[in-house]
Amino acid sequence: MSETPSGAAPGGLAAPAPAPAFSPLYQQIKSLLVRSLQAGEWQPGQAIPSETELAARFGVSQGTVRKAIDEMAAGNLLVRRQGKGTFVATHAEQATQFRFLRLTADDGSTPTLQRRLLDCRRMRAPLEVSRALLLKSGEPAVQVRRLLLASTPEGLQPVVLDDLWLPGGLFKGLTAERLAAWRGPLYRLFEAEFAVQMIRAEEELRAVVATAADAELLAVALGTPLLSVARLSFTYGDRPVEWRRGLYLTTAHHYRNELH
Amino acid sequence: MSETPSGAAPGGLAAPAPAPAFSPLYQQIKSLLVRSLQAGEWQPGQAIPSETELAARFGVSQGTVRKAIDEMAAGNLLVRRQGKGTFVATHAEQATQFRFLRLTADDGSTPTLQRRLLDCRRMRAPLEVSRALLLKSGEPAVQVRRLLLASTPEGLQPVVLDDLWLPGGLFKGLTAERLAAWRGPLYRLFEAEFAVQMIRAEEELRAVVATAADAELLAVALGTPLLSVARLSFTYGDRPVEWRRGLYLTTAHHYRNELH
């Protein structure tokens, strides 16, 4: 990097969403690293260059690169492993099955969930979804519906009814067959096959009552209270790339959250 | 500090919940600072000594103190203000009204809420609460019930029915009169009058239906779906000091959450 924090020429980069021209060096490094991730220079799960190598590349000290990486690791974009290197975050690991699902069994255990695909088709998204995903009017979307089921002593019990919407342009080859054949986290499929990395999400929670259709799919009585979880997920650059609404049955499970 | 990271004598401190004997220096500094907060050496809202002063006191470099403070600031224990100093976090600021309340109006705005005290009395807590608060059997608790109301074009509408339980030993002078007279955040009262600082919390969310009593207080029909939010709040040292259950009416509001 040729700029120094105090001596950079004004004007800077003309990118669509550039960092402020005179941000701290480590913030500029961070932006550059995010762009490399976005451009696919390093794939999910792979190691990025070492701190000293990046420092040499950008012409800054190792400590400055370190601070940039620190923030990215705090934001779950990167994962540090002492002695091994720094890796691009991935949804591939077993531990991150259902990355954003905050569902916990009432005994405190993490439930083991099975998926059952209900539907996958391309269609126009409802207005609310089109707005959230910034779809141009008429731009197609992919809808996916599925159930998550927990195994209980009495057998499989549906716990979550999920309804997903994805921008059609980003998920061109996504079909029911592809989904049904996939083993592993959904977000892993998205990152591996469609180069879409889910980074963060916003959720809106409400209590609702089950409609007739919901009740049948979840195998509960009509009018059962359900936790409605509307989620908007973002990839690099705060670009929304998935909208979903989950209906959670909270009789033996709950949504767990930590506040700081 | 007389210990160095590599040359400390084994054994270390015999405190009930000590840090590992050979943790990094900045972690040890952090523990010492937390203990000072816990002991009330610096009051909420007040400035702690400057980084250089703390570095001199502990016999480490300013950068090491800085890293300790960084982590505490990230955990909302301290607040940094450039040019002014580092301050003990407080619930006194207007901005932190309803510190842990994640309620948002459906138009995205932060609702202005009024409180209405329903009840405050000392009594034995139910088993679930006693367990969560680690109360000894027979140890008394303080129960507080209240409503939060939002102003709408049609007038005040109840939105949250809160049911709090506090350890009696920590909240000796807490009465209905004291609560009714208090202006400002509840947690500010707790920190100012009872020296109890709420640091973090865990919540469990469920969808339930309003009972007759709930429905009347919230002015909704019996059977209305409500968002049940059970919260356990902690002070320094992960000590649980408040249990509450809120019933949220989510027809015009929702619970907002960010996932990373």
Place this chain on the structure above:
DNA sequence: AAGTGGTCTAGACCACCTG
């Protein structure tokens, strides 16, 4: 043994706030 991230230091300078 060599490479990686993790910790610690010492010193310089900048940005912000107050008197």
Place this chain on the structure above:
DNA sequence: AGGTGGTCTAGACCACTTA
């Protein structure tokens, strides 16, 4: 002007991983 936190550097050494 002087104090505070914020950034950046350069170098040392430690802890962990792999070969």
